[in-house]
Structure formats: structure tokens, C-alpha cells
Amino acid sequence: MLSAPTPSRPVEEPTHDRAVGALLGAVAAAALVGAPTALAHRFTAAALAPGTPGRDEAALLAHLTRTALTATAPATNPPTALTTTAAAPPLTPANGPDAGVADPVHRAWVGVLGSLVLTATAPATQPELEHTTTNDPLGASWQALTRTPQPAHDPAQSSFACTHLVEAVWSAYHARGDLAAMYTGALAGARWGCSALPLQALRRLSEHTDPHALTSAALVALQGPHPDRWPQRPIRDRPEQRLPPFAVPHPLDPQVLLGNLDYLRTHPGSVDAAVSLCRTHPGDAPHLAGPDWVRVWLHDTPGKNSNLHFTLDEAAAAVAGLRAEGKRVLLHCWAGASRTPAVAARYASAALGAPPLASMTTLIHAVGGHLDNPTLSRAVAELSGLELPDPAAVLFPQGIPPRRPELRKVKVSG
Numbered sequence: 001m002l003s004a005p006t007p008s009r010p011v012e013e014p015t016h017d018r019a020v021g022a023l024l025g026a027v028a029a030a031a032l033v034g035a036p037t038a039l040a041h042r043f044t045a046a047a048l049a050p051g052t053p054g055r056d057e058a059a060l061l062a063h064l065t066r067t068a069l070t071a072t073a074p075a076t077n078p079p080t081a082l083t084t085t086a087a088a089p090p091l092t093p094a095n096g097p098d099a100g101v102a103d104p105v106h107r108a109w110v111g112v113l114g115s116l117v118l119t120a121t122a123p124a125t126q127p128e129l130e131h132t133t134t135n136d137p138l139g140a141s142w143q144a145l146t147r148t149p150q151p152a153h154d155p156a157q158s159s160f161a162c163t164h165l166v167e168a169v170w171s172a173y174h175a176r177g178d179l180a181a182m183y184t185g186a187l188a189g190a191r192w193g194c195s196a197l198p199l200q201a202l203r204r205l206s207e208h209t210d211p212h213a214l215t216s217a218a219l220v221a222l223q224g225p226h227p228d229r230w231p232q233r234p235i236r237d238r239p240e241q242r243l244p245p246f247a248v249p250h251p252l253d254p255q256v257l258l259g260n261l262d263y264l265r266t267h268p269g270s271v272d273a274a275v276s277l278c279r280t281h282p283g284d285a286p287h288l289a290g291p292d293w294v295r296v297w298l299h300d301t302p303g304k305n306s307n308l309h310f311t312l313d314e315a316a317a318a319v320a321g322l323r324a325e326g327k328r329v330l331l332h333c334w335a336g337a338s339r340t341p342a343v344a345a346r347y348a349s350a351a352l353g354a355p356p357l358a359s360m361t362t363l364i365h366a367v368g369g370h371l372d373n374p375t376l377s378r379a380v381a382e383l384s385g386l387e388l389p390d391p392a393a394v395l396f397p398q399g400i401p402p403r404r405p406e407l408r409k410v411k412v413s414g
Helices: 014-033 037-048 057-072 104-119 137-147 161-176 178-192 199-205 211-223 261-266 308-324 339-352 356-367 374-383 391-395
Strands: 247-250 253-260 273-276 293-295 329-333
Touching: 014 037, 014 057, 014 104, 014 161, 014 178, 014 199, 014 211, 037 057, 037 178, 037 211, 057 104, 057 178, 057 211, 104 137, 104 178, 137 161, 137 178, 161 178, 199 293, 199 308, 247 329, 247 339, 247 356, 253 261, 253 308, 253 339, 253 356, 261 273, 261 329, 273 308, 293 308, 308 329, 308 339, 308 374, 329 339, 339 356, 339 374, 356 374, 356 391, 374 391
Parallel strands: 253 329, 273 293, 273 329
Antiparallel strands: 247 253
16 A cells, blocks of 8 residues: 655755755756756656666665765654754664765765755765765765865855855865765755755756756655646635736836736747746746746745855846847746846846845836835845845835736735
8 A cells, every 4th residue: 555645844944945956966066067968867767767776876875865865854753843954853874864875984974965955054064974085075065065164155245145055065076086076066055945056057957858857856855746836836826816917017127127027828829938937837838948947945924045145146147148138038926916027126136236124125117016025125135235124114215006906805925
């Protein structure tokens, strides 16, 4: 008899970000350093069809990563038991993510990755990984993760702590090559989350690999299969959940449309590319080539974005990059009312030289949006070195304008 699925945890919990970061981070690292695509292909094939890895190093990495993710999923604990560092139970040889892995170096590496997914913290020491052979990519990844300095977090100076991920990957690559970079991408992705992966690297990856397939594989490994939920099924696809398709031109760049998910689904010929700020599924935009569809891990709930400033800045840079290629771009989230104007304002400020606060006001007006999540507008301001303690009072001193009609009856995220 089939076992019952593991209880699902809210997708906004940081463990989900980090689990996807672990699996996607390995191949994003390969794209970042320009590794042969065959490595990414072999890793992806092993990640999507788990089995005995044999002697292939890329397949072994996929196997070890999936082992860690599967073992961190609680079979009987309540869904909230592993969502914070404080709540995580102690890992022991009997219940830790490395249980059942025979090779001591492999077991140590799996244990580190499992700890990172659960707590965003690596063990203080790991002797098995400190004393590997010279060319061992597992030891190199541990050393790159723990010895690469973490940048200061200063958004106004375009300095983000989570760029430690990229610096660690390059450190491993220069020390031990492609495989070490991929192992480091998995560990650093588990530390910082997929929201810390450079979107340009994900664009290069998507030339030959579907990021959604690995996202789905990571979350199924973590929480078990749920065919009725994202990522295995599109979000809000039932008729009663749909919104009227909506899009308006960006006031400062009419070749950027600001819209919602249902516009992406129903207007395939209206744009050349899309930057999606909400959860999506391959069925939402089968008309777009991989590099022309940038999918961003960004939630519309205060406190649920582990790398908020970096993510907003990367999303805006992705819009600018696509526009520099001459593409007409749809920038959207589910409703097009909160995340969309925030990233559009950052794009206006960073790429077009517009004042950030005035842009935010204009863009919320333009989309009939809201300020239910003030952390977004605060982060946009902070990226320009501005403080915005009370966004509503500063941006709308006469009162927040009404939402679009279809958004007024129920509280929706944007």
C-alpha cells in the first residue's frame, strides 16, 4: 500500500526556498562558471529519475542532494516543526539527513546540506570534509562555503550578503573546477535559497534545462508528492480563481507591460518575454522560450522573503536585460498589484533614472494596486539609499487610491 504524502508546509517557508536552492543551485553554478552542458544534463536526469548514480560524478551529486532533501522531510511531525531554526529537532545519526549513506565523506556532505536546508546554518566543524584528497569536489565545496567571506549587506551600495553564494561558487571553481563549483552551488543554494541565485545564470541554464522541473523535484523530495498543488499543478487555475486578464504599459517604458498571471496565460502573442514574480507552471506560458521566461522566487507576504533586496534588484535587472535585447516584456505577478509595481519602480529607478518614491506612487496608481505589503516599497526605497518607515503616508498623503474593481471584493495578494 502506498504511504500517505508527507504533510505539506506553506510554500512561503524559507525551507522551501532553500530546498529548491540546493537542487537548482548545482546547475545554476554550472551555468555561472560555463561548465559543459553535459554536466547539467546528467545532473538533471539523475535528479528527475532518482536511482543508483553509478560512477558519474554529476549523477552522484544529484543523488546526494536528493538524499538530503528526502531525509529532512518529517514523516510524522506537524508541518511547522522544521520551518525555523529554533523549532528544528536535533539531528542524530539515526534521524539525520545522512542516515543510510555509507561513504563517510558522502555522509558528511549530505549532513551539511540537510542542516543548511533546515536551519540555514552549517555545522561548526566537519572533519571528514576538512581532510579530503586534493581533488575531491565535496571537500572543496565545504571549504568554499565556510571560508569564503560573506559580503556586507548594504543594499544602497548594491552589496548583498547572499552574493556569498556566487563568490563561494567561483572560489570552488578556481580551486577545483566545474564539479567543485556544482557541489558548492548545492551547498550555498541550501544556505541562501533559490532566491539568491543570479537570474542571468538561470537564463543561461534555461537554454537547455527547465528550472521548474528541478523546482518540482526539490519540493516533492522535501514534502512528498501533491499532484493537486503547486509546483505539480498551476496555481489558481480553476474558473472561480481566475482574474480578468490585465496589462498596462509601464508609464516610463511602454515596451514593458505590467500585468497579471492571467494575461500571461491568455495573450501569448503580446510580448516577447516575461518576468514572473509569482509561482508559475510550464503550462502558463508554453509559448515562451526558456531564456525569455525569467521566473523569480518572490512572495507577497511581509517577512517571507529571505533575500528581498537582492531579489527585487535582480528582477528589475532582468527586465532591463530583456529590454536591452530589444524584447517587449511582460512584468507580472498573480494580480499585478503589489510585487509588479515594486519591481517596476526599481526598474524605473535603476535602469531609467527615475526617482524611486515618485515612481512607486505612479506605478501603484497605474496598476490599481495597493500597499498591503509595505516591505516591498521600503526595500525599493532602501535600494536607492532612502528610508521609508511609513510608505502609505509618504507615497499617498491624500489616502491610498482605490484598487482595480476586480480586486476590491476580496483581499488578494499581488
